[in-house]
Amino acid sequence: MSPLEEAVKKSDLIYVAIPVDVTIPIVEKILNLITDKQIVADAGSTKYALSKAIENHPMRKRFVLSHPMWGTEYSGPEAAVKNAFVGRACVICDKEKTDKDAVQLLENLYTELGMNIVYMNAEEHDVHAAYVSHISHITSFALANTVLEKEKEEEAIFELSGGGFESTVRLAKSSASMWVPVFMQNRENVLDVLNEHITQLRKFKASLEKENVNFLVELIENANKIKKIIK
Amino acid sequence: MSPLEEAVKKSDLIYVAIPVDVTIPIVEKILNLITDKQIVADAGSTKYALSKAIENHPMRKRFVLSHPMWGTEYSGPEAAVKNAFVGRACVICDKEKTDKDAVQLLENLYTELGMNIVYMNAEEHDVHAAYVSHISHITSFALANTVLEKEKEEEAIFELSGGGFESTVRLAKSSASMWVPVFMQNRENVLDVLNEHITQLRKFKASLEKENVNFLVELIENANKIKKIIK
Known part of the structure; x- marks a missing residue:
């Protein structure tokens, strides 16, 4: 018996929290091993590719597609933070394709951690995730690459980074092994938002090049509307 | 006697912390009113235009060009935060153009607040500020404009904003009246960094369009170098 077979055999719940590219083959293997008394769930940042990969599996109903939306730029057990998930959203996708007892167990688990459950289908999830996380x-x-390219004085970056840079660049410490598979799986949605983002930056560029103060004010005041949505 | 004349007359130190476009005319008026026993300082996010505007003023030596580099997206007295400046950088520019007693007083004040003093000339300051703050x-x-344009479901933004969006978009709540004058005064440096930033985003776009995983990994691993500079 392989270590995976042995681990699955001993478990009531198998929770898969690994990069999204390796999630798919591992989840398929696990679904091949379980009985209909066991439950499997994932925590990945993309949901659509996984949902398609397992849609016809006979054990599909034992699988809960979930995405607890919280993380830091750090990984591994030493990156744990107490009460990290309190008040954060956990998305559960395609709930109707999963057995009720399996959904219920995961909902209890996430609610116990203080999370708010949000339901969507896998496709919608990936569109929203591109907007509010991937971009x-x-x-x-x-931004990190920009500053590393332009600012050759590391000392100056270090000393002056209080000026807003620290918070906008925080996510740039995130690992390629986690994010490359996310961007590749959600490529079309990410490209769509990225194109829009470049268009928006070009508006700032145009307003500065033309010294068009009114346009610059308009762009910033439009951005300020985010205040109404995010506290 | 005007209210400004009266206020200046009564003061040992006049500290100007207002948007950078109105800083210049106000500082000129104040310098016209002071004696060589008084000290004037500013707190603006740009330094070069102001340094040029006052360079030939007979009271130039009583003026301290300073930039305490900390702030939030909020303004006004109700936005005050206890111990806000502890461990942050305060840039003092063109120190040699200011009387020693005036520099000393401001240094004492900023050090008392827990700040680290950094010296540069006004031109260098504006270049570094473009890199680590303005961009x-x-x-x-x-980013706020992108998401407001693409994501029509405000509920989704609100619910899912834990996914990294909150920290990158925080600065988008900042006011146009403060930032438009900063961008206009530091237009050339900001445009220079903004062009580089658009170039960097286009590299991500190209790597996704061509599904060039190696290039995407390379871009992210380069960005990760920021870890060595920012704790």
Whole structure:
């Protein structure tokens, strides 16, 4: 018996929290091993590719597609933070394709951690995740590359980084092994938002090049509307 | 006697902390009113235009060009935060153009607040500020506009914003009246960094369009170097 077979055999709940590219083959293997008394769930940042990969599996109903939306730029057990999930959203996708007892167990688990459960289908999840999570990471990576390219004085970055840079660049510390598979699986949605983001930056560029103060004010006041949505 | 004349007359130290476009005319008026026993300082996010505007003023030596680099997206007295400046950088520019007693007083004041004093000339300051502060604000404004444009479901933004969006978009709540004058005064440096930032985002776009995983990994691993500079 392989270590995976042995581990699955001993478990009531198998929770898969690994990069999204390796999630798919591992989940398929696990579903091949379980009985209909066991439950499997994932925690990945993309949901659609996984949902398609397992849609015809006979054990599909024992699988809970879930995405607890919280994380830091750090990984591994030493990156744990107490009460990290309190008040955060956990998305459960395609609930109707999963047995009620399996959904209920995961809902209890996430609610116990203080999370708010949000339901969507896998496709919708990936669109929203591109907007509110994936693009922020790309922006932050690109900002780090910009500053590393332009600012040759590391001392100056270090000393002056209080000026807003620290918070916008925080996500740029995130690992490639986690994020490359996310961007690749959600490529079309991410490209769509990224194109819009470049268009928006070009508006700032145009307003500065033309010294068009009114346009610049308009762009910033439009951005300020985010205040109404995010506390 | 005007209210400004009266206020200046009564003061040992006049500290100007207002948007950078109105700083210049106000500082000129104040310098016209002071004696060589009084001290004037500013707290603006740009330094070069102000340094040029006052360079030939007979009271130039009583003026301290300073930039305490900390702030939030909020303004006004109700936005005050206890111990806000502890461990943050305060840039003092063109120190050699100011009387020693005036520099000393401001240094004592900032050090008392827990700040680290950094010296540069006004021109260098504006270049570094474009890299580590101004571009972060433009990125954040543009990101807010992107998401407001693409994501029509405000509920989804609100519920899912834990996924990295909150920290990258925080600065987008900042006011136009403060930031438009900063961007206009530091236009050339900001445009320079903004062009580089658009170039960097286009690299992410190209890597996704071509499904070039190696290039994407390379871009992210380069961005990760920021870890060595920012704790």
